[in-house]
Every structure is written in structure tokens, then in C-alpha cells.
Amino acid sequence: MTMPPVLSIDGLRVDYPLADGNNFCAVDDVSLSIQPGEIHALVGESGAGKSTVGNAIAGLIDPPGRITSGTILIAGKPLGGKGSDGIRLGRDIGVIFQDPMTSLNPLFTVGSQIVETVSYHLRESARASKESAIELLRTVEMPEPERRFSCYPHQLSGGQRQRVVIAAALSCNPKLLVADEPTTALDVSVQAQILSLIKRLADERQLGVLLVTHNMAAVAQIADRVSIMRSGRLLESGPVSRVLRAPQHDYARNLIQAVPRIEAPLRRLPVLSEKDDVGTSIQTILETRLGRREAAGSDALLTVSGLTVDYTTRNWLRGGHVHRALDGASFSIRRGEIFGVVGESGSGKSTLANVIAGLVRPTSGTITFDGRPLGANRDRDARRAVQMIFQDPYSSLNARMPVGEAIAEPIRFYHLASSRADSLSRARTLLEAVGLSGDMGERFPFAFSGGQRQRISIARALAAEPSLLICDEPTSSLDVSVQARVLNLLKDLRDTAGQTLLFISHDLAVVRQMCDRVAVMHAGCIVELADCETIFTSPKHSYTRHLMSCVPSMPISDCPPTHKKNASA
Amino acid sequence: MLRTLISRTGQTLLVLLAVSAIAFVTFRYVGDPVQLMVREDASFAEKERLREQLGLNQPVYVQYGRFISRVVCGDLGISYRNQRPVRDMLTERLPATLELVFVATVLALGIGIPLGIYSAIRRDGALARLLQLLSLIGMSTPAFVVGILLILVFSVHLKLLPSFGRGETVQVGWWSTGLLTASGWRSIILPAISLALYQLTLIMRLVRSEMIDVLSTDYIRYARARGLPRPYIHFKLALRNALMPAITVTGLQIGSLIAFAIVTETVFQWPGMGLLFIQAVTFVDLSVMAAYLLLVGLIFVIINIVVDILYVMLDPRLRGSAA
Numbered sequence: 001m002t003m004p005p006v007l008s009i010d011g012l013r014v015d016y017p018l019a020d021g022n023n024f025c026a027v028d029d030v031s032l033s034i035q036p037g038e039i040h041a042l043v044g045e046s047g048a049g050k051s052t053v054g055n056a057i058a059g060l061i062d063p064p065g066r067i068t069s070g071t072i073l074i075a076g077k078p079l080g081g082k083g084s085d086g087i088r089l090g091r092d093i094g095v096i097f098q099d100p101m102t103s104l105n106p107l108f109t110v111g112s113q114i115v116e117t118v119s120y121h122l123r124e125s126a127r128a129s130k131e132s133a134i135e136l137l138r139t140v141e142m143p144e145p146e147r148r149f150s151c152y153p154h155q156l157s158g159g160q161r162q163r164v165v166i167a168a169a170l171s172c173n174p175k176l177l178v179a180d181e182p183t184t185a186l187d188v189s190v191q192a193q194i195l196s197l198i199k200r201l202a203d204e205r206q207l208g209v210l211l212v213t214h215n216m217a218a219v220a221q222i223a224d225r226v227s228i229m230r231s232g233r234l235l236e237s238g239p240v241s242r243v244l245r246a247p248q249h250d251y252a253r254n255l256i257q258a259v260p261r262i263e264a265p266l267r268r269l270p271v272l273s274e275k276d277d278v279g280t281s282i283q284t285i286l287e288t289r290l291g292r293r294e295a296a297g298s299d300a301l302l303t304v305s306g307l308t309v310d311y312t313t314r315n316w317l318r319g320g321h322v323h324r325a326l327d328g329a330s331f332s333i334r335r336g337e338i339f340g341v342v343g344e345s346g347s348g349k350s351t352l353a354n355v356i357a358g359l360v361r362p363t364s365g366t367i368t369f370d371g372r373p374l375g376a377n378r379d380r381d382a383r384r385a386v387q388m389i390f391q392d393p394y395s396s397l398n399a400r401m402p403v404g405e406a407i408a409e410p411i412r413f414y415h416l417a418s419s420r421a422d423s424l425s426r427a428r429t430l431l432e433a434v435g436l437s438g439d440m441g442e443r444f445p446f447a448f449s450g451g452q453r454q455r456i457s458i459a460r461a462l463a464a465e466p467s468l469l470i471c472d473e474p475t476s477s478l479d480v481s482v483q484a485r486v487l488n489l490l491k492d493l494r495d496t497a498g499q500t501l502l503f504i505s506h507d508l509a510v511v512r513q514m515c516d517r518v519a520v521m522h523a524g525c526i527v528e529l530a531d532c533e534t535i536f537t538s539p540k541h542s543y544t545r546h547l548m549s550c551v552p553s554m555p556i557s558d559c560p561p562t563h564k565k566n567a568s569a
Numbered sequence: 570m571l572r573t574l575i576s577r578t579g580q581t582l583l584v585l586l587a588v589s590a591i592a593f594v595t596f597r598y599v600g601d602p603v604q605l606m607v608r609e610d611a612s613f614a615e616k617e618r619l620r621e622q623l624g625l626n627q628p629v630y631v632q633y634g635r636f637i638s639r640v641v642c643g644d645l646g647i648s649y650r651n652q653r654p655v656r657d658m659l660t661e662r663l664p665a666t667l668e669l670v671f672v673a674t675v676l677a678l679g680i681g682i683p684l685g686i687y688s689a690i691r692r693d694g695a696l697a698r699l700l701q702l703l704s705l706i707g708m709s710t711p712a713f714v715v716g717i718l719l720i721l722v723f724s725v726h727l728k729l730l731p732s733f734g735r736g737e738t739v740q741v742g743w744w745s746t747g748l749l750t751a752s753g754w755r756s757i758i759l760p761a762i763s764l765a766l767y768q769l770t771l772i773m774r775l776v777r778s779e780m781i782d783v784l785s786t787d788y789i790r791y792a793r794a795r796g797l798p799r800p801y802i803h804f805k806l807a808l809r810n811a812l813m814p815a816i817t818v819t820g821l822q823i824g825s826l827i828a829f830a831i832v833t834e835t836v837f838q839w840p841g842m843g844l845l846f847i848q849a850v851t852f853v854d855l856s857v858m859a860a861y862l863l864l865v866g867l868i869f870v871i872i873n874i875v876v877d878i879l880y881v882m883l884d885p886r887l888r889g890s891a892a
Contacts (some may be wrong), residue, residue: 058794088794097794102787117795153884168795337748373575 005077006175006208008033012070014052014061014232027063028232034176034208034356039199041211041240043221044229045479046449047110050212053229054178055078057210058095075175091121091129094169097107098181099252100161104153110164111149114171116527119199136167139500140197157192168200177202180212195222216259220244256424256483262509262536300332300368301500302356302468307365309351325351327524328365333468338494338501340515340532342508342547348524349504353472357388358503370467387466393453393471397445403456404441407431410464430459434489451482456516458489469493475510489512508547511534576742577877581870584687586851588866589640593633594858612707640863644855650849660844664744665735665836665865670826673750677768678819682812689811690803692781700773707770712829716763716836723759723867731756733838754868768822775818779811785809813884820876824869 014027019288022355027049034040042050047156053060054418057072059079072079097103113135118124126134130149137145140163162182169177179198183191199222202209211223219226219240227237228249236249247253281334308431309326326348333339341349358378367374372477374382387410390396398406407427417423428438434455435561445453454474471490475483493499493559505511511518511532518535520528520543528541539545595741601621620626624635639646645655688697712798724732736752738745747753783789792802833842838844842861881887 060790060794068644088796089794095791095794097787097791099787103791105788105792105810107804107884108806116797116801120801125733154886165791 004073005033005035006070007210008052009057010071010073012072013058013068014049014055014056014316014440015068015324026232027056030070030232030234032227032234032237034074034210035509036175036208038225039202039209039211039215039223041223041226042212042217042229043219043226045214045255045481046451047231048229049232050229051180053178054095054210054212057176058089058093060089060095064546067269071417074231078401084340088121091116092174092176093174094166094172094174094177094178095160096165096169096182097177098184100158100165100186100503103165103529104161106153109150109152110156110161111151114164117168118171133167133172137164137169139170139201140164141193142167153186157188157190159194162186162190162194163416164387166197168203170207173205174530177207177209178212181214181220182211184213184215191218192221193378197220216244216256218356230254237432258481260484260507260509260513262512300333301319301335301370302502303368304356304364305330305368307352307355307367308363309348309355309360310363324524326355326362326549327523329521329526330365331519333500333525335478336494336498336500337516338490338503338514340511340517340518340520341502341504342506342511344506344547345522346523347521349436349506349521350472351503351524352521353388353504356385356468357470358383359388380414384410384464385467386470387464388470388472389454389457389461389474391476393450393457393478394441394445396457397453397460400446402442402444403448404428404431406445407441407456407460407463409462414464416463416465417549425445427459427463429465431456434459435464435485439477445532449482451478451486454478454482455489455544458486458493462493470504472504473506474503476505476507483510509537520547573877573881574874577578577874579603581867581874583872584861585711585866589637589859589863590633592862593636594629595683607697608814624796626881630687630751638816645860645863648849648857650852650854650857655856658857659842659860659864660743661745661836662845664825665839666830666843669760669764669830669833669839669841670823672757673765673768673826674819674823675773676761677822678766680817681772682776685773685782686803686808686811688773689777689780689784701777704770704773707766708774712763712767712832713836716760716767716833719759720836721732730759732759735840738877742758752843756758760839764826764833767829768819771822772815772819775815776810776811780807782845783807783810809883813880816879817876818881820879823872824865 004082012027013025016026018024030049030053032040032262042053044050048510052061052065056067058073061067074092077087079089079093081085089095104110104285105159111130111133114128114136115129118127118132119129122132123127125510134149137321142160142163148156148160166182177198182198183194187193195218198211201255211218213219221405223240224239225238227245228235228247228251230241230251236243236247236252243252244256247256274487281393299380308324308327311323311325326430329348329352330341341352343349355362355412358374358376361376369382369385372382374386397403401409404424404427407430408417408423408480411417411426412420413425417426427441431441432438436452436455436459436531440448445456458474474490475486478486490501490503491514494501503511503514503515509534515532518530518532519526520535520541522543528535528539530540535544536548539548540551603616603623603625607616617626624632624711636646641767644658645659648655648658651658684700688694688700690695695839722731723730730779731752733829734749734756736754736756737750738744738753739749740746747757758808765855784803787800792806797806827842830839831847833839834841834843835847842864846855848854
């Protein structure tokens with residue numbers, strides 16, 4: 001007997017009517033099917049429509065968007081059919097979202113969030129639901145499931161939360177699991193565990209999985225088939241082994257190549273189309289308008305020594321508990337170099353960045369910048385000289401300020417322009433320098449994609465004409481192709497304007513592509529510091545070697561992986 | 570939890586000490602109670618004797634110290650004007666104000682929260698838009714205007730409800746309540762509405778905007794993705810998150826309700842503490858004014874502690890890590 005596919009989509013089209021009467025077609029003529037036990041990966045850039053496909057399957061398209069044509073059948077039946085054998089969301093389809101940090105309601109225990117699903121769909125008693133919930137937690141390999149049952153989300157790590165989300169999604173034994181970027185927000189090692197969990201569950205439960213992702217390494221690791229989407233259309237579809245090794249379509253080939261390689265550094269990262277690459281325009285603009293080209297050399301721009309940060313939690317009765325986030329970090333950054341800092345979440349990378357930026361006061365240790373000591377209380381000029389770009393481009397721009405104003409603000413604050421008009425025209429120049437058009441300055445942040453927002457953040461940081469630019473995970477929440485563009489932009493800054501960069505990342509491949517020298521951090525200490533080439537070709541410290549071994553490989557195409565966004569940075 | 574309570578109690582005492590000091594020192598300079606207490610033709614010697622009897626000739630800090638030690642023993646002094654213990658006067662008036670504030674708060678929460686939820690869920694509906702508009706009017710109309718309009722419509726024209734006073738009251742121990750008689754209820758309706766209107770619209774708008782924020786969060790999307798029914802998502806899951814800020818505001822607002830009650834009590838001649846305070850101000854009745862301020866300060870601080878405790882009970886993230 002042949003089982004019907006758990007999912008078959010035929011000619012799906014999703015439209016969003018726009019305010020001006022036009023229509024935006026998010027998904028156009030997409031057809032695919034998933035067999036029981038099969039993991040089907042849907043990859044593409046942001047905005048390609050892959051998440052929309054996932055939402056359409058789950059019936060979660062937000063108005064005004066709607067499915068205008070095509071059919072979606074789950075195990076041969078449409079969603080929301082009549083009667084008890086109709087297809088129900090939550091019971092027959094499980095859904096996992098990208099960010100486990102925000103997927104769980106913070107005011108309810110994780111147990112209750114599984115129980116409510118079970119008791120609603122399966123009409124189980126409170127007691128039976130609790131038992132099934134604990135059993136589910138055990139199935140998703142949660143340590144100490146009985147105890148975790150009554151924990152609140154904030155008491156669990158990112159990986160554990162994602163296990164809870166998976167447990168709730170699987171609680172009613174669905175036929176299909178729609179996993180929208182399930183590992184994007186997690187640390188490398190946790191990512192691997194969650195992926196193998198999904199793989200195991202698919203095998204054991206004959207669960208069909210639609211894996212929406214932009215992580216090629218994840219695809220290579222667990223998917224059976226892969227479909228590549230662009231602008232709402234399916235470009236290519238087939239077995240993973242074939243598509244990753246020998247993609248038929250140019251775009252697919254470029255997408256796979258845009259993944260940064262850990263094996264060897266390139267001068268520029270490949271980007272998807274030439275017009276996206278801003279290399280040439282930035283050179284001229286930066287040289288003429290901002291050009292304070294500082295001679296690259298061996299003299300140190302920034303020297304830190306014995307930098308230590310303790311976080312103390314005060315407790316009246318039991319005394320203070322001291323957590324040492326940074327433990328005696330010493331290094332110096334040379335003018336015009338890109339200095340990399342790598343490590344897992346909690347290793348103290350971001351604390352280091354915050355101390356240098358003056359956002360956190362060090363417990364002990366000194367910072368010497370440009371020959372002068374840099375304390376916690378800085379004058380205007382010292383603050384101007386060190387600027388920072390943050391990880392999340394969505395929350396680091398003021399949603400109620402036009403981006404041009406946001407860029408002009410530091411220019412005015414540091415008196416770098418003679419008039420308001422001058423500051424705005426410099427903001428336009430900066431927007432052009434980072435590859436956006438100057439007219440975009442009047443728009444608000446919501447009108448921009450993640451990659452564009454990150455470029456705006458870079459423009460804002462450059463507006464202060466800093467001597468040192470600190471980039472804290474600047475691309476870890478971005479797409480592969482967008483990441484390549486932003487990384488190229490940062491490289492250009494250094495190559496053409498001699499900008500000194502402190503580049504913080506947990507992505508070894510990105511660090512290899514970007515940095516001149518690298519410090520490896522572990523538990524607040526710098527365990528190894530050397531030239532980038534030395535670190536990657538002959539790591540000395542055992543922790544560095546461990547970190548290298550954690551990187552999942554892409555065995556088929558030899559394309560290195562990209563792993564994204566730190567779980568709890 | 571216990572630790573929080575202890576530290577909060579310490580803070581409470583400090584706040585009250587500061588309030589009492591400010592009250593005492595300020596009122597020391599607003600007028601001369603002796604002048605108001607003696608006959609007009611009293612001689613200088615007579616005035617000095619009274620001043621000595623009342624202890625008003627001693628340095629301010631000595632007077633303050635005596636004031637504090639008396640307050641600690643529960644003695645709030647004697648009203649200069651009425652020649653009655655202030656404590657008795659306050660216990661007479663306190664129930665009226667607290668009942669008025671209680672009914673107003675229940676009205677504000679009982680109507681404001683459901684309307685807020687409704688206008689968040691049906692954000693673009695005609696009724697929700699109308700509510701938003703009306704809430705603007707409610708927020709921007711002063712309480713005394715509302716009170717006068719209510720009296721004009723319901724007491725003068727329709728002759729449905731009394732325009733002043735508490736109606737009949739029943740004595741339950743030292744507490745005189747108007748909530749046990751029909752005329753008491755009839756009397757409290759208009760002042761309570763006039764007092765509640767601003768808070769109601771504030772809570773409605775706050776719940777609406779919080780609810781809209783919460784409904785667009787990932788965890789609500791995830792709850793929808795688990796196929797949970799809409800009413801369950803709205804009222805069990807989202808509401809709890811949306812109410813967190815509403816609790817803070819409501820707590821603070823109960824404090825200002827007591828303060829606003831001065832206006833409402835004046836309009837409706839409600840025999841509460843606000844009216845007592847206004848009279849005390851008119852006659853420079855220092856001990857009444859100081860006692861009133863202390864009491865209001867105490868109520869504010871207690872409300873804030875209750876809000877903090879509620880917060881900890883509702884938000885597990887504030888309970889410290891148990892994992």
C-alpha cells in the first residue's frame with residue numbers, strides 16, 4: 001500500500017494587496033511534496049518567500065495576505081476539514097519557529113505550554129497530559145524532564161527552549177513538522193544537537209519535515225531533498241546530494257558559493273549579483289569624503305592590559321556572588337588591521353567589546369587608546385573615536401526616527417558638520433557609501449531589510465568618524481548572501497579608508513575570511529592569540545582545536561557551513 | 570521574597586519619615602495657629618502662655634521629634650479648630666473616601682480592561698475606533714466638569730440620583746459603610762463615575778496598546794501555530810502579559826484617585842478625607858493637614874508594595890533563578 005505524501009502543495013500562490021492598489025506576489029506557483037519520514041529543505045534568501053510557504057501550510061498567513069490559488073493537502077486532506085478526521089493545526093501539523101527565546105510565553109511554565117496543547121487537541125485529563133508532556137520532554141532529550149516541566153522559559157538555555165518548542169509541536173503526534181529556521185538562533189554545538197534530534201524524530205515517527213532555512217550546512221547535514229527559492233518561485237528542486245554538488249541554476253550555484261569558506265581566505269566574498277556589490281562606489285566616496293586614511297603599520301591604536309570584569313549579584317543574606325565575565329584580557333590592536341575575537345556564547349566576547357566601547361566599567365585593567373589612557377568617564381572626543389555596530393539590526397535603530405536623521409545625529413552631536421543641512425548631506429553620502437541610495441534617508445527603519453538596516457548601522461557608526469569600529473556579531477542575524485555584502489563592505493572600509501576594526505564573531509569561517517589576527521576566548525580568558533593563518537592552519541591551544549572540530553562540514557560539495565547568531569550573546 | 574518585604578518595609582519607614590518631616594516643617598510656616606485659636610483681644614502674655622502650652626515656642630526639631638513620638642504611639646494630635654482628636658476625625662472620614670475610591674477602581678478596571686481587550690482584538694472595527702475617540706474625550710475632560718455634568722443630568726433633570734452626601738450609612742465596628750444601604754449605593758454612583766472616568770479611559774488605552782503589542786509577539790504566534798482556540802489565546806495567554814504594565818499604572822492611579830478625590834468630594838459634598846483636608850487648609854489646622862499627608866503617604870507606599878508583590882507573583886522572571 002502506498003501512503004499519500006504527508007504534504008503535497010500544488011501551484012501555490014500567495015498575494016499581498018498593497019496600499020496603492022497593486023499586488024505583491026510573495027509565493028508564485030510553488031509545488032512540492034514530502035513523503036513520510038522525509039526532510040525537505042526549503043532554502044533561499046530572506047524575502048524569497050520560503051517562510052510564507054511554511055505559514056501557508058499552517059494557515060498562518062496574516063491578513064491582508066491570502067492564498068489566491070493552488071492547493072495544500074496534508075496526508076491527502078486540506079487543512080481545517082470538517083469532522084474529527086479533518087486536519088487540525090497543532091494536532092496534525094506541528095510548527096517550530098526560529099527564535100526559541102521568544103517562542104515561549106515568559107509568564108507560564110514550559111510544562112503548561114505543552115500540556116495546554118495536548119489537553120486541547122487530544123482531550124486528555126490534566127494528569128494524563130502532564131505525563132505525556134514529561135514523556136515528550138524525555139523524547140526531545142531534555143535533561144531532568146520532571147524538574148524542567150515546572151521551569152519557566154527564562155530558566156532554560158536557548159537549546160533547551162527549542163527542545164520545549166519541538167516537544168510542544170510534536171505533542172499530538174503530527175504527520176508534518178514545519179520548522180522555520182529552527183537552529184538559526186542557536187550556538188554551533190547546540191545547533192548540531194537540535195538538527196540530529198529532528199533527523200531522529202523524522203526517522204522514528206515517519207514524520208515529514210519541511211525545513212525552512214538559509215543554513216546550507218544544516219541542509220547538507222539532515223535534509224533528503226532540497227528546493228531553492230527566489231522571489232517567490234521555486235528555482236530548483238531535487239535530492240540534496242545532487243543539488244548541493246551540481247546545482248543546475250546559476251542563482252543556486254551563487255547561493256551555495258556565497259557561504260564563507262573556512263578552508264582558505266578570499267579577497268572578496270562572492271555575492272549574488274554584481275549590482276549588490278558596493279566595492280567600487282565605496283572606494284571613491286570614502287577616499288574623497290571621509291578619507292582620513294591612517295597609515296597601516298605596526299603601531300598600536302588600542303592596547304588593553306589585564307582587563308577584568310566581574311558581575312556581582314548582590315544578596316543581603318548570603319553575600320555577593322561574583323561572576324568573572326572577563327579575566328585579565330591583554331592584547332593590542334594595530335592601526336588599520338581587522339582584529340578578530342572568537343568564542344562560544346558566554347565566553348566574554350561581548351563584554352570585551354562593551355568595555356572597550358565604554359558601556360561597561362572594567363573591574364580592573366587599563367585601556368590605552370592612541371597613546372592616551374581610556375577610562376570609563378570619557379570626553380566627547382574619546383567617545384567619538386570608538387564606535388560600535390551591534391548584532392541585531394532590528395532593535396539597534398530607533399523605529400521612530402528616519403534613518404537619515406539617525407545617521408546625522410552623531411554628526412551633529414560631535415560637531416562634525418557646520419549646519420543641519422550639511423549634516424544631512426553627509427548622511428546622504430554615508431548612505432551611498434554603504435551601498436544604499438541617498439534618498440532613502442527619509443524613510444523609517446521598517447522600510448528596510450535586515451541587511452540594509454545593518455548597513456545603516458554601519459553608516460551611523462561611520463558618521464562619527466571613529467578611529468576604531470567595534471563590530472559585535474555584525475552579520476550573525478543576516479542571510480548568507482546579505483552577510484557576504486556586509487562583510488565585503490567592512491573589508492572595503494579597512495582596505496580603502498584604513499579603518500581599524502575589532503571584529504567579534506562566533507563564526508569561524510567568517511573570522512577566517514575577515515581578520516588579520518585572531519584572539520580565541522574561552523570562559524573570559526584569551527586562550528590563544530595569533531595571526532589568522534596560524535590559528536586556522538596550526539592551532540596550538542586544545543580549546544581552539546575543539547572549536548575547529550565543532551564546525552559541521554558540508555561533505556558533499558566541500559562548501560563550508562555558516563552558522564548564525566549566538567543563542568545568548 | 571521575605572528579604573524583599575523586609576527591605577521594602579525599611580524603605581517605607583524612610584519614606585514616611587521624609588513625608589512627615591516635609592509636612593511638619595512646611596506647615597510650620599503657613600500660618601499661626603495661636604492667632605486662630607485665641608480671642609481677638611487676647612493679650613500678648615495670653616498668647617505666649619498658649620504657645621507654651623502647645624509647645625510651639627520650642628525649636629522646630631524638638632517639636633518634630635515630639636510629633637513623631639506621638640504619631641508612633643498612635644496619637645495624631647488635636648485639631649486646633651475642632652478641639653477633637655485628629656485620629657477620631659480621620660477614622661470618621663476614611664471609610665467614605667476608601668469606599669469611593671474602591672468603587673471607582675472596580676468601575677475603572679471592570680469596564681476599562683474589557684473595552685481595552687475588545688478594541689485591541691477588533692482593532693479596525695467601527696466600535697473600536699469610536700471607543701478610541703471617546704476615550705480621548707474621557708481623558709481630557711476634568712473631573713469636576715464631569716461631576717457637574719452628571720449632577721445636572723441625573724440629579725437636576727432626571728431626578729434619578731442624589732447630588733450630594735453619602736446617603737444612609739451603617740456602622741460596622743468603627744467603619745461606617747454606605748455600601749449596605751440602597752441610598753448609599755444610589756449616592757455613590759455619580760461620584761464614583763466622575764472619579765473613575767479618567768482612570769477608566771487610561772486603563773482602556775493602556776490595555777489596548779499592550780494587548781496589540783502582545784498579540785504580535787512570537788509566543789502568541791506560536792500559540793496560534795499550536796492550533797489553540799482564539800478565546801484561550803486572548804484571555805488566558807495574552808491578557809496576562811498585557812496586564813503587567815496595567816497593574817503598575819492601576820496601583821499608582823489608586824494613589825492619585827485618593828488625591829483626585831479632593832475635587833470629587835468637593836463637587837459632591839462627599840464627607841471623606843479630601844473634604845476634611847480642604848477644610849483643614851482653609852483654617853490652617855496643622856495637625857489635621859500633617860496627619861492627612863502622613864496617611865496618604867502611607868497608603869501610597871502600601872499600594873506600591875502590593876504592586877511589587879503582585880508583579881513578583883505574576884512574572885516568574887522576577888522571582889530569581891530557581892533552575
